[in-house]
Amino acid sequence: MRLLPLLAVTLVLASCAAVPKPQPAAPRPVPSYTPPPPPPRPLSSDWRDWPYTPGDWRYRQEARGSIAAFGAGGAPVFTIRCDLAAGAVTLSRPGTAAGPATMTIRTSTLLRALPLQDSADTLTATLAPRDPLLEAMGFSRGRFIIEQTGAPRLVLPSWAEIGRVTEDCRR
Template sequence: MRHSLALASLLAVAVSACVPPPVERAPSARPAPAPAPPPPSAPKPAPLAGDWRDWPLTPGTWTYERDARGTRSMFGTGGSDAHLVLRCDLPERRLFLSRAGQGTSPLTVRTTSATRAVPVRPTGGTPAYVAAEPGARDPLLDAMAFSRGRFVIEQAGAPTLVVPTYAEIGRVIEDCRG
């Protein structure tokens, strides 16, 4: 029996040698936190589909300004750069519809009562804008001012602008008409 007891003790020591000893940690030591996952990339805007009157508005608001050359209404999110500008050159009684960008393809203006493509040309300024010059009495201007809630400016290669119809638009038009 002694031999069995010695063999059992030896076997118990051998089995316990296979298990690693517990790691002792100081009470305040904690495992390092897992690295935070990278932030998700900004989702690309979904292509606009369906009726344009249901498309979400482009972020921004209209402002109205008067300066030495005339008046202007600007649509944007603030600062000096605007997405869209309607300017009246008072001495010449000329209106300019400008959008940020460099593309020279025509602007397509969609309102609830009219849709028309208007040619543009670069303005030569910094930042880059392209401008159309409708006549001060062009019915497209009235269609923009009185469109039901919004109108759309589309141009190949540029983001579509869905802008609200605020009073600033009509104010610039009336300034130029005298």
């Protein structure tokens, strides 16, 4: 019987011992799934609402005349050049044609197809410095469009660089 109190004390102490708490389960790994981007919205039927081609106009002067080049980073996608010696403005974009090709320019006031010459991986159209198409490109309501079979459509902003090249050639 003497052991009974000792047994009782041992039981009481054992019940007070720290019971380990259960550890929370490790979080489940999240799958690395990225949903695909939504499909591009269809273009509006009005070209004046189409998004701009990415890029900016850059203007510079050279010994032969001035240049306004449009592009994003690397090589320009469209160039307007004043050739003072020839007294002409050339519109060009990179590419080649497998036969007669035309570039259609659409502004808020004019629509014109220009015949293209193919030289050294560049397609060019030549205009007189006072051609009304140049004014229409420079003053079109925010943008103008360049379309050509086999090449991406360009939606270009009507910025001051266009007018600067045109004016440089009229002097």
